[in-house]
Amino acid sequence: MLKNRYFLLILSMVLFFSVFWFTQNLEYLKFPKNTELVLFMNGSLYGYASIKSLCLMLVFPYLIFLLLFSKKERIVSLVREKNRIQAHHKIVKSTIIATVLYVGIYLSVNLIFSFLFLGNKLLTATNFYSGILFYLLLLFLFYLTIxxxxxxxxxxxxxxxxxxxxxAFAMCLFYLIDWIILEGLYWTPLHTLNFFDLWLQNGPMISEIPYVLIPNVATALILYLLSSNIFIKKDFYSYEK
Structure with missing residues (x-):
């Protein structure tokens, strides 16, 4: 029964991202197939891989997926845990697995449809394959933080x-502050989300990877430690499940 639930959940996300891919790229499919089309369809300003989509459109589906993927917590089970840190580690493990699946499905849909509509030659010419592998790690850290x-x-x-x-509101607010109030002039973690776009335009940027990953790892680590501290200290008996 549990396996069937996970299968249906994953299948629903494949369908969701497939529909989302076509809604974002339908107009581009009429364009001539060249390297510029690859950049248009994977740009950071508009489309399937845009920062706007990642922050405004795909955060809530991620949280729903995370919620449905995770096992329902029961007070009795949590209280019986001899070590609350171990209980929190189980939650973190579930969060990591759900995040890997969500990001993996999201990028797999892009990879499959890009291959079908653009062809292997164009994807190879723009370093799409190597870029999407790094993008997987970057988006994993981004959504894990969320x-x-x-x-x-x-x-x-x-x-x-x-x-x-x-x-979801916090991410929307963060995006609006970054791009409307700060006008993108000051660095924030959101700016690293355009790295896939830059990778496709300029080729592999191996030397820049540490500067992109370290801030995201640090942000995820800080929120993990904060989450762990809050979980350990919270009063389970005052919670209604």
Whole structure:
């Protein structure tokens, strides 16, 4: 029964991302097939891989996927855990697996349809394959950070609904502050999300990888530690499940 639920959940995400891919790229499919088309379809400003899509359109589906993928927590089971850190590690493990699946499905859909409509020659010429491997790691860290933020809000509010709403709202607010108020002039973690676009334009940027990954790893680590601390100290008996 559990395997069937996971299968249906993964299948639903494949269908969701497939529809999303076509809605974002339908107009581009009429363009001549060249390297510029690859850049248009994978640009950071518009389309399937845009920063706007990642921050505004795909955060809430990720949180829903994370929620449905994770096992329902029961107070009795959590209280019986001899070590709350171990209980938190189980939650983190589930979050990591769900994030890998979500990002993996998202990029697999892009890879498959890009291969079908653009062809191997164009993808190879733009270093698409090597870029998408690095992009997998980058997006994993990005959404893992959001997953930890969701957990923090949930442990503070004891409400799944509030955690979903405030988690998605926080990312929308962060995006709006970054691009409208700060006008993209000052560095924020969101700026690293355009690295796939730059990779396709300029070729492999191996020397820049540490500068892109380290801030994202640091952000995820900070939220993980904060989430762990809040989880360990929270009063389970005051929570309604």
């Amino acid at each position: 997953g930890f933020l969701f957990r923090i809000i949930y442990d503070i509010t004891a409400s799944i609904g509030q955690a979903l709403i405030f988690g």
